[in-house]
Amino acid sequence: MQAAVTEHRAEVAVLHLRGELDADTAGQLHATLAGLLERPVxxxxxxxxxxxxxxxxGLSAFITSKEVISARGGWLSFxxxxxxxxxxxETVGLGRYFAxxxxxEDAIAAAQM
Structure with a gap:
């Protein structure tokens, strides 16, 4: 898996993922998310x-991060x-947990509202 972060208006970070996210690459996702979680919001x-x-x-990395993000008043969307x-x-029920x-562009626009 490859991960890259770009910054957008309203202090929104976009985490671009490519390839396969599995047990072998989840550590890289955790490390990237840890850096993003250092932000105040x-x-x-x-x-x-x-x-x-x-x-x-991979899904568990997102769920764990969301708990930290929510506690700080931020959000994570897909x-x-x-x-x-x-x-x-949808099958695992994350459609109700994440936007x-x-x-x-739709996700960034929603951040402006």
Missing amino acids: PRIVVDLTGLKFCDSV AGANPFLSQLL IFPEV
């Missing part, structure tokens, strides 16, 4: 456009999930 959009696969270890990831997020947007 973390606002993170996870761009799933380039992510081809995610297992339960954008650009392919059909496999969209179905996975999911079709495009990164």
Whole structure:
């Protein structure tokens, strides 16, 4: 898995993920998220456009991070999930726990409201 962060208006960080997120690559995700969680009020959009696969270890990293983010008054949302990831997020019930947007721009625009 590859991870890159870009900054956008309203102090929103976009975490772009590519490849496969699984037990072998979850440590990299944890390290990247840890840096973003240092912000006073973390606002993170996870761009799933380039992510081809995610297992339960990857999902648990997002859930753990969301707890920290929520405690600080921030938020974490997803954008650009392919059909496999969209179905996975809904099947495990994360569609009720995270905001999911079709495009990164939609998630950033929602931050402005």
